[in-house]
Amino acid sequence: MEAQTLYEKLWSSHVVHQEADGTALIYIDRHLVHEVTSPQAFEGLKLAGRKPWRVSSIVATADHNTPTDHWERGIEDPVSRQQVETLDANIREVGALAYFPFKDSRQGIVHVIGPENGATLPGMTVVCGDSHTSTHGAFACLAHGIGTSEVEHVMATQCLLQKKSKTMLVRVEGMLGRGVYAKDIALAVIGRIGTAGGTGYAIEFGGSAIRALTMEGRMTLCNMAIEAGARAGLVGVDDITIDYLRDKPFAPKGQLLDKAAAYWRTLKSDEGARFDRVVELDAAEILPQVTWGTSPEMVETVAGRVPDPSKISDPVKREGVERALKYMGLAPNMPISEIPVDQVFIGSCTNSRIEDLREAAAVAKGRKKAASVKRVLVVPGSGLVKHQAETEGLDKIFIEAGFEWREPGCSMCLAMNADRLEPGEHCASTSNRNFEGRQGAGGRTHLVSPAMAVAAAVAGRFVDVRELS
Amino acid sequence: MKPFTTLDALAVPLDRANVDTDAIIPKQFLKSIKRSGFGPNLFDEWRYLDHGEPGQECSGRPKNPDFVLNKARYQGAQILLTRDNFGCGSSREHAPWALEDYGFRVLIGTSFADIFFNNCFKNGVLPIVLPVAQVDELFRQCEAAEGYRLVVDLAAQTVARPDGTTVRFDVDPFRKECLLNGWDDIGLTLRHADKIRAFEEKRRAEHPYYFA
Numbered sequence: 001m002e003a004q005t006l007y008e009k010l011w012s013s014h015v016v017h018q019e020a021d022g023t024a025l026i027y028i029d030r031h032l033v034h035e036v037t038s039p040q041a042f043e044g045l046k047l048a049g050r051k052p053w054r055v056s057s058i059v060a061t062a063d064h065n066t067p068t069d070h071w072e073r074g075i076e077d078p079v080s081r082q083q084v085e086t087l088d089a090n091i092r093e094v095g096a097l098a099y100f101p102f103k104d105s106r107q108g109i110v111h112v113i114g115p116e117n118g119a120t121l122p123g124m125t126v127v128c129g130d131s132h133t134s135t136h137g138a139f140a141c142l143a144h145g146i147g148t149s150e151v152e153h154v155m156a157t158q159c160l161l162q163k164k165s166k167t168m169l170v171r172v173e174g175m176l177g178r179g180v181y182a183k184d185i186a187l188a189v190i191g192r193i194g195t196a197g198g199t200g201y202a203i204e205f206g207g208s209a210i211r212a213l214t215m216e217g218r219m220t221l222c223n224m225a226i227e228a229g230a231r232a233g234l235v236g237v238d239d240i241t242i243d244y245l246r247d248k249p250f251a252p253k254g255q256l257l258d259k260a261a262a263y264w265r266t267l268k269s270d271e272g273a274r275f276d277r278v279v280e281l282d283a284a285e286i287l288p289q290v291t292w293g294t295s296p297e298m299v300e301t302v303a304g305r306v307p308d309p310s311k312i313s314d315p316v317k318r319e320g321v322e323r324a325l326k327y328m329g330l331a332p333n334m335p336i337s338e339i340p341v342d343q344v345f346i347g348s349c350t351n352s353r354i355e356d357l358r359e360a361a362a363v364a365k366g367r368k369k370a371a372s373v374k375r376v377l378v379v380p381g382s383g384l385v386k387h388q389a390e391t392e393g394l395d396k397i398f399i400e401a402g403f404e405w406r407e408p409g410c411s412m413c414l415a416m417n418a419d420r421l422e423p424g425e426h427c428a429s430t431s432n433r434n435f436e437g438r439q440g441a442g443g444r445t446h447l448v449s450p451a452m453a454v455a456a457a458v459a460g461r462f463v464d465v466r467e468l469s
Numbered sequence: 470m471k472p473f474t475t476l477d478a479l480a481v482p483l484d485r486a487n488v489d490t491d492a493i494i495p496k497q498f499l500k501s502i503k504r505s506g507f508g509p510n511l512f513d514e515w516r517y518l519d520h521g522e523p524g525q526e527c528s529g530r531p532k533n534p535d536f537v538l539n540k541a542r543y544q545g546a547q548i549l550l551t552r553d554n555f556g557c558g559s560s561r562e563h564a565p566w567a568l569e570d571y572g573f574r575v576l577i578g579t580s581f582a583d584i585f586f587n588n589c590f591k592n593g594v595l596p597i598v599l600p601v602a603q604v605d606e607l608f609r610q611c612e613a614a615e616g617y618r619l620v621v622d623l624a625a626q627t628v629a630r631p632d633g634t635t636v637r638f639d640v641d642p643f644r645k646e647c648l649l650n651g652w653d654d655i656g657l658t659l660r661h662a663d664k665i666r667a668f669e670e671k672r673r674a675e676h677p678y679y680f681a
Contacts, residue, residue: 039502131560147562149591196554252678
């Protein structure tokens with residue numbers, strides 16, 4: 001048999017039906033649901049008099065609108081509250097495999113709770129009305145974000161209409177240097193191929209540097225595949241994958257796990273499989289990354305400088321850079337290390353898992369937030385992450401450093417709740433998007449790793465975490 | 470879904486690359502539990518000088534005179550000319566809902582982000598991908614001539630320009646059929662209900678752990 005890529009294996013094992021032009025009906029194993037992109041889908045289902053196909057595929061939580069402090073007050077914004085209450089009511093009526101509502105001990109960001117509860121398993125197709133569903137590809141799942149019409153389509157039919165993507169292999173060989181993390185790989189890849197570089201592709205991450213990553217690191221990487229334009233990111237199964245899933249609530253146990261694992265170990269690209277595009281990076285050459293602009297591809301190393309638009313010949317690109325510099329309040333050629341930081345956000349579906357918090361705490365330990373930094377938010381990805389961090393005493397390290405230790409949720413990654421930037425403020429953020437207004441109208445986001453975010457909090461500007469005394 | 474066959478309409482040039490869905494419809498408007506009414510908040514942060522909140526009446530808000538959609542000559546436009554990677558970022562379908570509610574039925578650009586592209590077809594909005602040189606030419610013509618209109622014919626897969634020339638575009642045959650007829654995807658898929666059931670039973674037998 002011809003050597004297959006992981007993507008091809010996952011695709012062909014889910015095709016229910018195929019049209020003449022290649023459009024296929026793909027079976028969906030897991031449907032993650034949150035409050036923002038589901039109400040219109042539930043309503044559409046009801047209006048058409050349709051029943052959900054398989055409610056046991058649904059795992060739901062409220063995460064985007066939920067506050068990260070003063071939970072005793074409930075959700076104070078009435079519009080946010082209505083959206084969360086609508087999800088409560090819809091799940092109550094329809095049912096689900098699991099629902100982690102606001103204030104539940106296992107509530108959290110949808111892309112954190114899926115894996116940590118074993119609801120995300122290798123070989124599954126996973127969808128959610130959220131672009132960062134690519135995260136789950138770290139488990140060799142075919143996972144991608146969908147729109148609300150598709151949320152309704154999956155609820156009604158357990159299938160999705162899809163065309164096969166092209167395949168891209170991003171191979172990262174060698175060892176990452178000290179102070180360099182999965183986040184830096186993700187940003188370096190986007191810097192290389194651009195935010196549209198992955199459009200139409202499913203990106204598989206491979207090579208020795210990827211195999212050395214923990215599941216948390218692999219999730220960070222796949223999470224940002226969408227920022228490179230790819231709907232899906234993928235990593236093949238190995239011992240690290242299977243060990244992570246042991247004893248997770250919804251994962252198989254005992255003999256069933258052995259049976260599953262035997263299949264899961266086949267979920268990697270075959271030797272000699274052909275990809276439509278291959279991109280290679282040397283792990284040792286990747287340095288700590290900081291974005292300076294309003295698109296994740298506008299990225300530099302911490303030792304670098306902001307670009308000079310006068311040196312760019314392509315007029316659309318030049319205007320893009322000029323507009324970004326103006327929005328960000330930066331001068332051409334300015335060293336990245338001179339950009340002041342007003343707020344710091346450690347959290348989001350990219351970097352809010354226990355390992356991220358451990359990396360952040362390792363830098364924060366014994367240090368203090370700079371006086372010029374207004375606020376440092378640490379928002380764990382879920383109730384379980386929060387509990388684990390507190391068991392390890394990480395919360396105390398953050399609080400002693402002058403950081404705020406919050407309740408779980410999406411928080412200032414997209415600022416749908418009360419956590420947001422003021423106009424003009426610069427934020428060192430471990431999230432995934434630095435778009436205009438993303439963290440609050442007029443806010444200026446710089447994407448970094450958790451360790452780099454803490455270094456910025458301590459120094460009041462961007463510094464190389466490796467040089468922190 | 471509203472069918473799409475032909476459109477003869479005014480075009481407006483939005484000359485920026487990487488327009489993300491946060492810019493198309495900012496997050497505060499995502500709190501709505503409805504599908505309609507997003508048009509007045511399309512491109513909210515670029516279109517208005519103040520900060521918009523859901524439920525706010527937009528007619529009296531101060532408009533940004535420099536933003537292309539606010540220019541008198543482009544009022545009533547239903548075709549949006551865009552640059553590379555339009556619709557990137559968040560999967561929010563509120564973005565095509567807002568574009569459609571504003572009046573746009575056709576988007577023409579060099580590339581669209583995957584999820585956004587998909588979402589457009591579910592809402593009777595036709596995204597057309599053309600080569601860079603042709604998009605450049607459309608921008609040039611549109612900016613040069615007030616009242617610049619294009620005629621888009623989905624069945625023929627053509628965009629006719631006022632200078633009498635016609636540009637052909639590609640579209641998936643399946644998506645084209647759905648859009649021309651305004652078909653409901655769910656209804657189409659449910660014709661295969663027996664196949665889905667059979668697939669599901671086989672999968673359940675082979676991989677019971679996916680059905681826990």
